[in-house]
Amino acid sequence: MTIVRVFAPGSIGNLGPGLDIIGLAVGGAGDSVTAERTRGGQIEVAEAGHPTLSTDPDRHAAAIAAAAVFRLARRRTGLRIWCEKGLPLAGGQGGSAASAVAGAVAANLLVGSPLDATRLMEAALVAEEAVAGRHLDNIAPALLGGMTLIRSIDPIDVIRLRVPARLRIVLAKPSYELRTRDGRSALPDTVSRSTALYQAAQVAGVVAGATTGDLALLGRSIDDRIAEPARAPLLPGFVEAKAAALAAGSLGCSISGSGPTIFALAADDRTARRIGLAIARSYRRSGFETTLRIGSVDSTGARERPIVRRPTSR
Amino acid sequence: MTIVRVFAPGSIGNLGPGLDIIGLAVGGAGDSVTAERTRGGQIEVAEAGHPTLSTDPDRHAAAIAAAAVFRLARRRTGLRIWCEKGLPLAGGQGGSAASAVAGAVAANLLVGSPLDATRLMEAALVAEEAVAGRHLDNIAPALLGGMTLIRSIDPIDVIRLRVPARLRIVLAKPSYELRTRDGRSALPDTVSRSTALYQAAQVAGVVAGATTGDLALLGRSIDDRIAEPARAPLLPGFVEAKAAALAAGSLGCSISGSGPTIFALAADDRTARRIGLAIARSYRRSGFETTLRIGSVDSTGARERPIVRRPTSR
Secondary structure, eight states: OOEEEEEEEEEESSBTTBTTTEEEEEEEEEEEEEEEEESSSOEEEEEOSSTTSOOOTTTOHHHHHHHHHHHHHTOOOEEEEEEEOOSOSSSSSOHHHHHHHHHHHHHHHHTTOOSOHHHHHHHHHHHHHHHTOSOOTTHHHHHHOSEEEEEEETTEEEEEEOOOTTOEEEEEEESSOOOHHHHHHTSOSEEEHHHHHHHHHHHHHHHHHHHHTOHHHHHHTOOOSSHHHHHGGGSTTHHHHHHHHHHTTOSEEEESTTSSOEEEEESSHHHHHHHHHHHHHHHHHTTOOEEEEEEEBOOSOSEEOOOOSOOOOO | OOEEEEEEEEEESSBTTBTTTEEEEEEEEEEEEEEEEESSSOEEEEEOSSTTSOOOTTTOHHHHHHHHHHHHHTOOOEEEEEEEOOSOSSSSSOHHHHHHHHHHHHHHHHTTOOSOHHHHHHHHHHHHHHHTOSOOTTHHHHHHOSEEEEEEETTEEEEEEOOOTTOEEEEEEESSOOOHHHHHHTSOSEEEHHHHHHHHHHHHHHHHHHHHTOHHHHHHTOOOSSHHHHHGGGSTTHHHHHHHHHHTTOSEEEESTTSSOEEEEESSHHHHHHHHHHHHHHHHHTTOOEEEEEEEBOOSOSEEOOOOSOOOOO
């Protein structure tokens, strides 16, 4: 195999109370990486996927992850990478993780798949750390699909959880930007014991709701007392949009990743559409336009895709 | 119905990382309350169940809980209570909660069961708060059986979780006492964000392991970074006993409730017995005798029992 194309889905990181520890893969949009073996040991980014992304292989998530794969697998080959970004660059929809995972999986396939899922996450984490921060809550769902619990990052111990297929996810991105770094620096360094334990109970409620198919429990456990109160002031219109989502029948609503995208959960398509409209209407009242996406859970994660256009050698 | 006898099982509170939020009912020993309707509005404790327990109805868990049931149900009747303590008084095996739950269920039965499970927990919580502290992590499993997640105490939202039937539990009480109050005052008021999130991931791991039948996951998630480090110094020989339990094949081991009882989980009877012996040997080296109990999960919780001896009127 000398050329391969791999797709990885977008995801919600920090799912509600699950700051750094719960992620959920969302069907629909994602990033794709086409990788071709080349002579020599260089990794080259032929297409970064977006005008503002660097083609420097030390700064592009897919290329950094591919290099990490070769390092971990002790293989050495040249690579040319074409990246197609289906996800926003920094909106809180797991775009950097999807590119990193797609790059890692593609590189691994090209050298005979020596790395298992845990090692692939390790490789993608090198890229995510360089461009967004050291966390696995987008990488794990982008690779494995479904809901993932990051029990431990060092060593990596990720649990893949089933989620009821009827769950619908509304992703709504208001028309302003927020850098991951700003979202992260707003977080408190310490929390009270009671807040810590309440938060732990909500994370457990999310997991119990998902694994037992109790969507109402999953929804009411989306109650984040650590990150959301710290980040909400950075996100104009969020509080109102969340209230609108809940009033429209959402099971639970919070910030996706570190924002500005927000997510709202629903038990069926019709309610999901109603929620989407209610959120968009609310942001409009706050002076912002909204990009909406409604999807199901992506339960597959990263996968090979047909090569749609033959990369031309340069 | 004028007389009834109700049994409630013992339980592990603070299951590993689940301080105040996860409890597990343990089969075997428990407390029983026989309650008989009497004329007049008084609640009388005919047998406290142990020489050191008060027969003052304002200070006995079963009587306080029964009074709370009548208050919540807006019923008024006299009651005479006989309590049989099968559980240690303050060892960390959920004794006060079992007495409270048995008292609440018995009182509720005698007035036609007007209260549902949530209201019964509310009544038992009045008693637990008076004698041990305001937490539900022993009350919920004593009432409902199995593993229980306390998602919220105010309002009460308790999730009953299935646990694999093959799980075995070793309870080991070394020959010294520790007051719940001392165990509680050792807890830190604040924790770092990273500790809070790690703890949350472990609680979620316990729940995911239980609901999906992954005992290895359940076991390795018994990793408490908040209560255990604070309480271990109050429990001579604990660190060594835990190491002995893990070396003998325990899936996970920590303090039961606020101690001094410790629990160790195993996947079968033979390993459970080996763990029990290893713990006892370890405590003996530290200068203590050990009372051992090995059981399965009690998946039923509080239930009526035949009246074995006819209480005599006085």
